[in-house]
Amino acid sequence: MTGGATRDQEQARKGRMVALVIAGTMILWMAAQFIGKAVGLPGRYALLFDFAAIAGLVWALVNVYQIWRARQATQG
Numbered sequence: 001m002t003g004g005a006t007r008d009q010e011q012a013r014k015g016r017m018v019a020l021v022i023a024g025t026m027i028l029w030m031a032a033q034f035i036g037k038a039v040g041l042p043g044r045y046a047l048l049f050d051f052a053a054i055a056g057l058v059w060a061l062v063n064v065y066q067i068w069r070a071r072q073a074t075q076g
Helices: 002-039 043-075
Strands: none
Touching: 002 043
């Protein structure tokens, strides 16, 4: 029984981490867009911020898929 509880706790911890990464990525991306426009940074820096945000969201998507597959394996 402890193995299942530990697995559930690990999945919950991983889910919280993914949620924090998604929220943090979006907050930082919006802040970078706002600050970049206010400071007058060239568009290539905005593109750099966009790619960094995409990388964070792709990481989150991969982890969400891993969590989903792990839950499917334990239920089935």
